[in-house]
Amino acid sequence: MSSSIEQTLNQKLEKIFQRLKLDTKFAFVKNSDRPDLSDFQCNGALALAKPLHKNPREIAGNIAALLEQDTDIAAVSVDGPGFINISLDNGFIARIAGSLAGDERFGCKKVEKPHKIVMDFGGPNVAKALHVGHLRSAVIGESIRRIETFVGNTVISDVHFGDWGTPMGMIIAEIIRQDGSLDKVETYDVGAISAFYKQANARCKEDEAAKETARQITADLQNGNPEYRKAWKYLRDVSVADVKKIYAELGAHFDLWLGESDAHAACGEVIELAKDKGVSEVDDGATIIRLPETNKPMPPVILVKSDGGVGYQVTDIATIKMRVNDLKAEEIIYVVDKRQTLHFEQVFQVVQMLGIAPDVKLSHIGFGTVNGADGKPFKTRDGGVMNLADLINLSKEKVRQSMPKPGEVEGYGEPEIEKLVSEIAFGAIKFQDLKNNIGSGYVFELDDFAKFDGKTGPYIQYAIARINSILRKAQAQNLTEGDVIIENADERNLALKLMQFENVVFRAHEEKEPSIIADYAYTLAQNFSNFYNTCPIMTADEVQISASRLKLARLVRDVLKQLLYLLGIEAPEVMLKA
RNA sequence: GCGCUCUUAGCUCAGCCGGAUAGAGCAACAGCCUUCUAAGCUGUGGGUCGGGCGUUCGAAUCGCCCAGAGCGCGCCA
Numbered sequence: 122m123s124s125s126i127e128q129t130l131n132q133k134l135e136k137i138f139q140r141l142k143l144d145t146k147f148a149f150v151k152n153s154d155r156p157d158l159s160d161f162q163c164n165g166a167l168a169l170a171k172p173l174h175k176n177p178r179e180i181a182g183n184i185a186a187l188l189e190q191d192t193d194i195a196a197v198s199v200d201g202p203g204f205i206n207i208s209l210d211n212g213f214i215a216r217i218a219g220s221l222a223g224d225e226r227f228g229c230k231k232v233e234k235p236h237k238i239v240m241d242f243g244g245p246n247v248a249k250a251l252h253v254g255h256l257r258s259a260v261i262g263e264s265i266r267r268i269e270t271f272v273g274n275t276v277i278s279d280v281h282f283g284d285w286g287t288p289m290g291m292i293i294a295e296i297i298r299q300d301g302s303l304d305k306v307e308t309y310d311v312g313a314i315s316a317f318y319k320q321a322n323a324r325c326k327e328d329e330a331a332k333e334t335a336r337q338i339t340a341d342l343q344n345g346n347p348e349y350r351k352a353w354k355y356l357r358d359v360s361v362a363d364v365k366k367i368y369a370e371l372g373a374h375f376d377l378w379l380g381e382s383d384a385h386a387a388c389g390e391v392i393e394l395a396k397d398k399g400v401s402e403v404d405d406g407a408t409i410i411r412l413p414e415t416n417k418p419m420p421p422v423i424l425v426k427s428d429g430g431v432g433y434q435v436t437d438i439a440t441i442k443m444r445v446n447d448l449k450a451e452e453i454i455y456v457v458d459k460r461q462t463l464h465f466e467q468v469f470q471v472v473q474m475l476g477i478a479p480d481v482k483l484s485h486i487g488f489g490t491v492n493g494a495d496g497k498p499f500k501t502r503d504g505g506v507m508n509l510a511d512l513i514n515l516s517k518e519k520v521r522q523s524m525p526k527p528g529e530v531e532g533y534g535e536p537e538i539e540k541l542v543s544e545i546a547f548g549a550i551k552f553q554d555l556k557n558n559i560g561s562g563y564v565f566e567l568d569d570f571a572k573f574d575g576k577t578g579p580y581i582q583y584a585i586a587r588i589n590s591i592l593r594k595a596q597a598q599n600l601t602e603g604d605v606i607i608e609n610a611d612e613r614n615l616a617l618k619l620m621q622f623e624n625v626v627f628r629a630h631e632e633k634e635p636s637i638i639a640d641y642a643y644t645l646a647q648n649f650s651n652f653y654n655t656c657p658i659m660t661a662d663e664v665q666i667s668a669s670r671l672k673l674a675r676l677v678r679d680v681l682k683q684l685l686y687l688l689g690i691e692a693p694e695v696m697l698k699a
Numbered sequence: 700g701c702g703c704u705c706u707u708a709g710c711u712c713a714g715c716c717g718g719a720u721a722g723a724g725c726a727a728c729a730g731c732c733u734u735c736u737a738a739g740c741u742g743u744g745g746g747u748c749g750g751g752c753g754u755u756c757g758a759a760u761c762g763c764c765c766a767g768a769g770c771g772c773g774c775c776a
Binding site for chain 2: 158164170203286325409417420430460462489557560586594659696
């Protein structure tokens with residue numbers, strides 16, 4: 122088990138701090154802000170100077186003097202007000218790089234206490250086509266799912282279908298209005314159901330009576346009306362089957378395909394529990410829980426609506442109860458639009474009041490909206506919401522245009538080309554989504570999908586494809602990997618960058634922030650491109666150098682593939698250009 | 700009205716539990732393909748970090764005030 126470079130350096134520093142009787146709290150390094158001066162730096166002397174009433178340069182000098190004796194360290198200097206600059210010995214870097222190359226986790230540890238996490242993302246609705254808003258939840262959620270699994274936690278993902286709210290009553294009402302009954306329901310496909318929903322939605326916006334009818338049907342459905350239940354089950358099944366296809370194509374994995382409706386029984390328990398605890402009250406015909414207001418407005422949670430139906434606040438609370446009781450969740454993570462922040466604050470508060478999930482960590486990871494070039498939520502030219510399937514097709518078409526036609530390249534017929542098109546198009550879409558902080562929204566530039574230059578998914582995929590090409594050639598020429606030798610700046614930078622893998626993965630894990638992985642994957646690919654341009658592998662002057670570079674290149678390829686996997690992005694074997 | 704989030708290069712964004720010269724990508728300009736895939740590489744220009752005050756040896760980063768933008772605020776989800 123190889124420990125990370127930073128841990129190793131921190132241990133060295135801790136010993137020195139102890140010898141000098143300094144607080145080891147400050148005995149840690151970070152990647153140097155001045156790569157021209159050093160590989161790592163320690164700012165501990167600056168932080169210690171004030172409490173000790175000593176000159177920071179003097180403290181730094183004492184630390185540096187001891188650090189200098191370490192043969193793993195090539196140079197130590199004290200600069201500026203008291204920064205300790207540390208440069209590593211090339212042999213030390215080579216040794217660590219070599220050990221990473223032989224480790225399938227590239228030096229990344231696992232969490233000390235693995236626990237069970239239930240993740241809630243996706244959030245599709247019955248009868249509604251997925252749109253770009255669903256893209257983020259699926260892409261971010263899947264990435265976090267993979268990161269958490271990689272660091273050793275057990276993750277159960279649940280799509281949490283929206284199948285129990287007023288839209289159910291709306292669509293049933295609309296079918297009855299048009300057909301006179303529900304007899305023909307089971308002849309409708311997803312397109313027809315979706316059309317009913319659109320009409321129902323338009324009608325309920327205009328007509329208060331239609332809305333009231335929909336609400337009543339929803340309540341009756343929830344309370345067990347057999348005719349409504351039968352129709353509802355069909356509508357739900359059709360929608361689930363449809364949505365499963367697109368999630369499969371997106372590469373989002375769900376262990377459970379439960380929905381709001383599955384929490385219905387538990388809703389009753391929650392309502393009873395609230396009554397028993399004396400925290401609920403009846404107001405305007407609805408059963409509610411009032412929440413303490415501090416300095417911010419905190420609307421009450423509605424347990425039972427005045428029409429007798431349940432809303433999404435209770436189903437969410439009841440779902441938490443189930444996840445804790447049945448799934449034994451120790452942590453629950455929601456990947457849902459940032460605009461739901463207040464809702465989750467309310468839900469989490471009620472859960473605490475009712476003691477439903479003691480010692481369970483509940484968190485909402487809110488993401489920003491996908492915007493168009495005008496900064497407003499992304500819309501199609503005619504003003505409608507962009508359908509996810511359409512978006513994927515547009516992106517694929519752009520990729521297809523940049524590639525050879527099937528049959529033009531030997532061994533690449535229609536299926537092979539289409540596989541590459543899909544991998545690259547999704548690489549572009551997902552990386553675009555994951556490269557920025559997930560809390561902030563981002564501008565979705567459809568036109569940019571034609572380029573794939575710079576900080577994009579295809580850039581990283583391209584680096585991998587080039588390495589694959591080299592590995593094929595090496596195999597054909599019987600060139601094998603050898604010990605890592607560091608003899609120039611580009612090899613050195615690349616090896617140092619590889620050593621950040623564990624640190625990066627753990628930061629992404631702790632902050633639930635895939636963009637940290639995305640950013641690192643990009644800079645690693647960039648370092649490789651530099652290396653690629655200045656360090657010939659197959660034609661290096663000496664065989665040992667070739668063998669070393671081959672090992673480095675293969676390691677970079679494996680690390681990049683792992684990073685892309687953590688982002689939910691495929692790594693194509695080759696990249697073909699028209 | 701109350702609350703939350705945000706304001707960094709022409710554009711899109713990193714950096715934010717205080718540290719050295721604020722970084723990328725795109726766009727612009729100038730170079731690099733008889734040599735492992737040019738979806739690449741190198742170089743140039745481009746900044747009052749929204750404004751002000753404060754804390755500090757040191758502030759894009761912490762606190763307060765102001766301005767502007769987005770979002771949310773009981774029976775939709």
